[in-house]
Amino acid sequence: MGELVVVSSELQLQWARMKRGIHLANRISTSEEQSGTFGTVLRRAIHDSVGRCRVQRKRAREAETPRDTSDAAIVRAARFTDVLPLDDYDNVLHLVPRLVNVVTVKQHSISNHPTLHNTTHTRAGLPPIQCVLRAQLAEAIPVPGSGIKLPLDLHAIASRCSNSYYAPRRFAAVQLAFDAPRCRVLIFHTGRLVGTGCSGPMAARLAILRATRQLAVEAGVFVHVRNFQVINQVGAVSIDARLDLDSMAETHSATSHYDRQSFVGLAWRPPGESMCCEIYSTGRANLPGSTRERDMIHSFSRMLPELLRHSDRKDVLGLLKEERKQAHRPRAVQRDDATAQEHADHEARPQRSHSLWDVGDLEGSELPEALSSTAWDEEDEALLDGAGF
Numbered sequence: 219m220g221e222l223v224v225v226s227s228e229l230q231l232q233w234a235r236m237k238r239g240i241h242l243a244n245r246i247s248t249s250e251e252q253s254g255t256f257g258t259v260l261r262r263a264i265h266d267s268v269g270r271c272r273v274q275r276k277r278a279r280e281a282e283t284p285r286d287t288s289d290a291a292i293v294r295a296a297r298f299t300d301v302l303p304l305d306d307y308d309n310v311l312h313l314v315p316r317l318v319n320v321v322t323v324k325q326h327s328i329s330n331h332p333t334l335h336n337t338t339h340t341r342a343g344l345p346p347i348q349c350v351l352r353a354q355l356a357e358a359i360p361v362p363g364s365g366i367k368l369p370l371d372l373h374a375i376a377s378r379c380s381n382s383y384y385a386p387r388r389f390a391a392v393q394l395a396f397d398a399p400r401c402r403v404l405i406f407h408t409g410r411l412v413g414t415g416c417s418g419p420m421a422a423r424l425a426i427l428r429a430t431r432q433l434a435v436e437a438g439v440f441v442h443v444r445n446f447q448v449i450n451q452v453g454a455v456s457i458d459a460r461l462d463l464d465s466m467a468e469t470h471s472a473t474s475h476y477d478r479q480s481f482v483g484l485a486w487r488p489p490g491e492s493m494c495c496e497i498y499s500t501g502r503a504n505l506p507g508s509t510r511e512r513d514m515i516h517s518f519s520r521m522l523p524e525l526l527r528h529s530d531r532k533d534v535l536g537l538l539k540e541e542r543k544q545a546h547r548p549r550a551v552q553r554d555d556a557t558a559q560e561h562a563d564h565e566a567r568p569q570r571s572h573s574l575w576d577v578g579d580l581e582g583s584e585l586p587e588a589l590s591s592t593a594w595d596e597e598d599e600a601l602l603d604g605a606g607f
């Protein structure tokens with residue numbers, strides 16, 4: 219009986235708190251006195267909410283299982299990073315980017331159908347219609363027993379799959395949401411599957427297989443999947459420093475874009491790299507554009523010195539290798555923000571000539587005797603000028 223009383227009082231407390239929150243959200247003050255009273259009540263409600271959030275956060279941290287950071291655990295996990303270029307991050311392993319999103323594409327190919335093995339393709343020496351499906355995906359024939367034909371009936375798939383979302387006026391694909399791995403698989407009427415939101419290639423492959431199994435079990439659509447391909451990977455990293463975006467944009471004006479009126483971050487894609495860096499003044503960066511994790515880590519190791527050079531943590535720059543520091547550092551006149559005077563001085567600077575007639579660097583004693591003893595007059599100089607010397 220006592221437990222019921224406690225539960226009832228807790229429900230009453232939560233109900234009163236919810237009604238008070240709704241009242242504060244809909245309240246309109248018409249006088250200064252009401253505004254003052256409303257401000258006091260609102261500050262009290264904010265203080266109460268923040269206090270309860272802190273209590274819940276403390277409970278969640280106490281319930282967390284501590285990570286095993288022993289030597290044995292690190293040795294067991296080291297085999298997963300043996301193929302990654304982590305030597306470039308010596309002394310700064312905390313700046314290695316991580317994968318947060320993998321976009322994959324798989325195309326349905328239909329196989330084991332008797333009508334596909336026709337004599338026309340066989341006599342021509344071509345594989346049975348598989349080469350046609352690569353160019354014209356919508357002409358594939360579903361596996362017998364599926365009960366549908368291409369293009370796929372997205373309305374039927376959306377009505378039969380339990381975790382589906384379909385809004386044809388907004389997006390022309392059925393979305394299947396999964397929690398393990400956490401991702402979404404898009405199904406198009408042409409038979410293409412696009413997975414997004416995964417944290418790795420293997421998780422993306424597992425999500426695609428889960429989607430094909432759900433199509434077979436719940437929607438009765440039996441398909442064979444081929445051509446698994448990662449078309450985009452997005453990494454995330456924080457350099458733990460404040461970044462001067464204006465200075466970065468001036469130094470790399472030809473390879474970066476920064477417009478604070480339209481976007482708060484700076485997009486930088488130096489030549490020769492496999493990805494783009496979208497970094498914010500807080501030091502957090504997104505790294506889209508690569509298709510392999512190895513390429514993403516290698517490219518960011520070459521871009522990291524320039525980011526640190528325009529931040530308030532230039533001391534970390536000394537921990538990096540010298541070859542990485544010079545990867546994208548603009549030279550004196552090759553800089554994107556070099557002034558017109560610097561370019562003019564560079565062009566006016568005398569260049570050393572390797573011509574046969576260039577004896578300016580030789581000492582007087584090293585000059586040939588015939589040249590050193592010859593007295594040049596005006597006629598000789600005019601003759602040489604007329605000959606193009």
